Amino acid sequence: MAIDRRSFLAGIGAAAALALSGGSARAGSPAVYVACARAGDGSQRVCGFTGEGRLLFSTALPERGHDVAARPGSDELVVFARRPGDWMAVVERGSGRVTRVVLAAEGRHFYGHGAFSADGRVLWATESRIETGAGVLGAYDCAAGYARIGEVETGGIGPHDLAFLPGTDRLVVANGGIRTHPETGREILNPGALAPSLAVLRPESGEVEEVVELGPDLADLSIRHLAVAGDGATVFGCQYAGDPLAVVPLVGVRETSGRVRLLEMPEDDLISMENYVGSVALDPSGAILCATSPHGSVAAFFERASGRYLGRRRMSDVCGAAPGDVAGTFLVTSGNDGVAIARVPPGDLADLGAELAGMVWDNHALRL
Template identity: 40%
Template sequence: MGLIDLTRRSLIGTFGALAAAPRVLFASNAAHARDHLLDAEWLATAGVEGGFAPVVLSPDREATTVGAATQRLHWVEPSPDGRTAVAVARRPGTTAVLFDRRAGTVLASFEPGEGRVFSGHGRFIEGGRRFLAVEITRADGAGVVTRRVVEAGFAVEAEWASAGIGPHDMLPAGGALVVANGGIEPHTPEALGAEIAGSGIARLDPATGAVRTTATLSEDLASLSLRHLTSGADGFTVVAAQDLLADGVARPLLHAVEGEGLRAFDAPDEAWRGLRTYVGSVSLDASGAYVAAASPRGNRVALWRRDGRYIGALPLVDGCGLAPTRDAGQFLATSGLGETVLIGTDGDGVGVIARRSGGPRYDNHAVLVG
């Protein structure tokens, strides 16, 4: 068994029976109670003994786990209130957990609508008073965006169709709500033998959910499932893809969302093949000038300029989580082997600034807070 076989991806099988449970048991262990406040710079999720947990990372990347869940947590969304955050379980998960990122304690949890599962992503809006969650109908894969009132225990006050099937990520950008409808999810039973993902980008009205525009890929890229999103302060948005096909064709796995169209990023064929059909996380840096994409299957993190020009890549075994730092041209990357790496670029090359090992088994995502 190779090294990659023992990483985060194998955790899915290890905890598969727990993740399939219809309801979550989330423990807020008294041992996690703090007599001081945590200095949270980034948030993440990880596999821990007994399940999964949100993770608080300090500025020097020291990791503190919060509680323990039986379902695999995916994205963590910090609230603008400066203290709390929500960790959302990924498909087929049925829980989202509210926790105090400074005290390191679990506060509450909530579930998707009847007959639905969470896709792993959600976003605070309206200064933290509302929370948007992406949900998938079990029966047919149809996507639903729910708008929840935080002070009412995350009760649903409205819900809209996501304008596609298999939605995965969603974020507000450019005055719209951008949803990545992934279609058929790669590496699932449904994907066996499939060649067309049926994915697309929908831009919804953030107040009513009405569809403003949709965008799909060209026919030669129809096997790509559009999954993860990142955006800058100016609304510039990038979507990352995963390929249903492993046929050796070098298809671009990053695309800029431009109105009703998608613009592919550039890279040498060997760079796209090096990602092994899979981008698990994508991030813009603090300046919005650079884009990073992580591939745990390709064991690397690759960087581009905003205009889509390829810069280069660095090896990171089972690396997937990505987040900006507070400095231009820098990113935090996390791995399923418990490593955190600070990566930097000047636009011409890519280098490692610092490494730290000995952390938990980080999952797909990381996010900068504040």
């Protein structure tokens, strides 16, 4: 559905007046998170909340949101529409107020994720050229009201998540290999012909330095989401679009050397993830990773360096994951089971309370 900019801003402005925060999201608890959700009245929202379970703001969106990116050196957040979307919204992190809506360029649609340059000057958003399906990164000048100033190719189709490698101007992009179109929603338009890859590129020049594929046996394994450690190692989570009875690895790590390894887990545990990883995250130490499966209602944990499997915890429709306060902890969100803190080695999930439990939490959570 196309979104009218004026009506969107008018409606959002009214909703922002109902924001639940009494102050900045930086105040109070050291851990502050933002995520998209559906409220009890059916409205789609972006919410800020603390790691103690206190809701800071809840602002209405016109449609379902997906991921959120935080602009360095600024109070701005950008909320991305769920793929294949045609809008992104700029939000004040303290109040939740939407200050600007940016619509997709003619002939392009968004894929749900974006990443800011280290200086906060440019936002790079994963997009598709609708006519050809080619993946691109749209470049947006933040100081110029997020004016679109160009694009570069991603070396694949269906780019989804992306992240800068720490201390560099290089982006790693998860080319999911899935082609979609706004008129057909999330329908896969190239079944049996996926081409997933991890690409490393320099967005300012458009140079694609590296494209890593998983091989013909895993051609239907769509690479979707990323989490980058401080040393540059990149965790990736996948969704399998092939034979639903097949059992394939779903989590991998690209080492700083460029070597890619897929992580093993017991077959019964792997089957329980139903060939679908919704999010990946690293704990505050970067040593432990979490991969969630809303289809299987499972959060699985691994030691990043060794790849050792650390077990799983069940949580109905769990998907969002973000670092917790201390090593070995994660915040996890659910579509129908609230928000909790998971501790590794796996123990009981610590529920964050009723104020967050009434929301249907979406795919991702961002720690600010």
